[in-house]
Amino acid sequence: MNTIRNIFIGCIAIITLNSCENDATITSYRGKVKFETISISSKLPGRITKIYVEEGQEVKKGDTLAFIDIPEVRAKITQADGAIKAAKGQLDMAYNGATNDQLNQINGQINASQAQLEFAQESFKRMQAMYQDSLISQQQFDEVKMKLAMAKAQVEALEAKRNEATNGARSEQIDQAKGQLDRAMGAREEVLSASHEKYIIAPTDMSVETISLTEGELLTPGYTLFHGYEKSSVYFRFTVPESKVYDFEVGKTLRLVNPYTQAELDAKIVAIKQLAKYADITSTAPLYELGESIYELKIVPTTKPADQLFYLNATILIKE
Known part of the structure; x- marks a missing residue:
């Protein structure tokens, strides 16, 4: 009976020791590796014709990631070119005035209107006499x-039109024609700028982590096609309770260590901020006092760790 009791007590002790060892590894100085995230989308809708990269691939700034077919761009360029031609024609007409054929046409209309006026005058004279005789x-x-x-x-209106055609357009009409031409040119530049959106370009050196769509699918404006990380922007995030946060301050230099490779590097704290209320300590975190607020430390390397390899969300420790 004593033997069984001793075995039971020994088991309880082993479990207790293991539990203590596990708790000891959960410290407030355990952080995670982070990278600046990059989301790449398109300004215009289009169908994905070609994707030139794969998930996990490293790309350089300016590399073409995908080609998007945007049929509307071709149609809008044609419309813009037509508007430019029409605006140039209006401006030339405003500068040069009416042509001889146009003047001849106006003179012909005036002659016809004058004939109608003479007929109306004769009719008025006859009717006036008849009206006087009741x-x-x-x-x-x-x-x-x-x-x-x-x-x-009608005759006066046509004569005014002939005078305007003979003397040339008013300055206001010339300015209006210039404005129409400028607007048409601006519309074409806008379309040409949009045509460059057919190529999805890497904005910086990055690693492509996820590709949301495949070739042949429709890409809508603002939808993230590529999601990745800027590997040169490594930093570290630590969460600490309020009872520990006073051990740190912005600008403080720390020594970090990779628990798996034992590689070390110097870093400094650049920001300390409180997390949302839901991140307060609860009964699931037995090493801290209940109700303690949680703070986040953002720490960046003071020197570029070119010889060290980091993976997203890998563990990093503060060396005490």
């Missing part, structure tokens, strides 16, 4: 009078 009504006389006024107005 042979026609007041309404009939008013109708003839109105037709005469309309004929005069």
